[in-house]
Amino acid sequence: MRFAYVIGLDIGGTKIEGILARAAAGSSMPKVVKKVRMPTDAAAGRKAVICNIAAVIASLYGYGRESIAGFRLSGIGIGTAGFLKGGRLEMVPNIPCLMGVRFRDVLSRQLLEWEIAAPLFIENDSICFALAESMFGAARGFRNVVGVIVGTGIGGGLVLEGRVYRGRDGGAGHIGHMTIDPSGPKCGCGSKGHFESWCSGRYIAQRYMAAGGRIEEPGPEKIFHSKEAVAKKVMKETYEKFGIGFASIISAFNPDIIVLGGGVSNLPREFYRNIGMAAKKHANPALAKNVKIVKNRLGDSAGVFGAAALAIKNCYSYSSASS
Numbered sequence: 001m002r003f004a005y006v007i008g009l010d011i012g013g014t015k016i017e018g019i020l021a022r023a024a025a026g027s028s029m030p031k032v033v034k035k036v037r038m039p040t041d042a043a044a045g046r047k048a049v050i051c052n053i054a055a056v057i058a059s060l061y062g063y064g065r066e067s068i069a070g071f072r073l074s075g076i077g078i079g080t081a082g083f084l085k086g087g088r089l090e091m092v093p094n095i096p097c098l099m100g101v102r103f104r105d106v107l108s109r110q111l112l113e114w115e116i117a118a119p120l121f122i123e124n125d126s127i128c129f130a131l132a133e134s135m136f137g138a139a140r141g142f143r144n145v146v147g148v149i150v151g152t153g154i155g156g157g158l159v160l161e162g163r164v165y166r167g168r169d170g171g172a173g174h175i176g177h178m179t180i181d182p183s184g185p186k187c188g189c190g191s192k193g194h195f196e197s198w199c200s201g202r203y204i205a206q207r208y209m210a211a212g213g214r215i216e217e218p219g220p221e222k223i224f225h226s227k228e229a230v231a232k233k234v235m236k237e238t239y240e241k242f243g244i245g246f247a248s249i250i251s252a253f254n255p256d257i258i259v260l261g262g263g264v265s266n267l268p269r270e271f272y273r274n275i276g277m278a279a280k281k282h283a284n285p286a287l288a289k290n291v292k293i294v295k296n297r298l299g300d301s302a303g304v305f306g307a308a309a310l311a312i313k314n315c316y317s318y319s320s321a322s323s
């Protein structure tokens with residue numbers, strides 16, 4: 001197969017982004033042929049959300065059929081919060097109406113009704129991020145990659161020995177819920193002092209406000225750049241907790257590289273220097289010595305590229321196995 005056409009979708013709480021991409025064998029960056037973006041409309045309920053997801057796929061598929069001679073869709077990859085357990089979606093806090101939905105079945109049925117048939121791959125969005133960065137981005141060429149998305153929450157995805165590590169249900173890498181220091185703030189999941197409830201953007205801001213910070217609408221960037229003593233104290237504590245979190249990741253997986261995504265990853269180099277130092281302080285020295293902690297390279301596109309990569313990986317491993 002010279003080229004394969006695949007669709008990649010990133011389903012977020014507010015918007016669905018999709019690409020139709022043309023991929024060649026090997027790990028060169030797929031070429032985006034068409035992009036579509038649509039509101040998720042999570043408040044309108046599961047039927048509406050599924051319909052919107054299917055509509056994005058149909059729109060990309062329709063474009064391919066109309067504009068590309070001999071068009072054939074090789075696969076559809078989808079990245080979403082949560083993971084499929086026994087066929088049902090679990091842990092999707094950003095789109096609660098999808099909780100418990102037999103996502104693959106329901107979506108396949110809708111697509112078949114519209115005569116769109118292609119293998120469907122559904123994976124956690126942090127896994128998609130890690131896969132995209134390991135194939136096309138900052139972690140290209142490394143075999144053991146941990147992707148850490150630090151936004152309003154903290155998510156993680158693992159690519160170990162060059163392969164996605166899914167765990168039993170596809171829920172491996174939920175590192176946001178590692179306990180860092182149980183004396184810390186209550187996490188969205190109900191437990192206390194998790195990585196997420198210490199270091200995600202929302203919780204950094206909460207700690208800052210609780211400590212008496214004065215910046216209006218504080219976010220990690222404003223707090224990082226502030227000269228206030230309280231802001232400096234909160235950031236210092238944040239580096240320390242990042243260090244503890246990364247030390248655990250380093251001990252558990254002995255990665256080549258940890259790639260950061262999400263809003264917090266856009267902080268300047270000094271941030272990376274500080275969390276890197278804190279990680280080395282807390283980790284086993286032999287394991288921490290050569291690990292790199294870096295910013296992502298694909299930015300917001302990592303989600304759709306990672307989703308597309310699920311399908312690309314499948315069609316090329318399939319074609320080489322069957323040829």
Ligand SMILES: [Zn+2]
Pocket residue numbers: 176177187188189190191194196
């Ligand atoms: Zn938690």
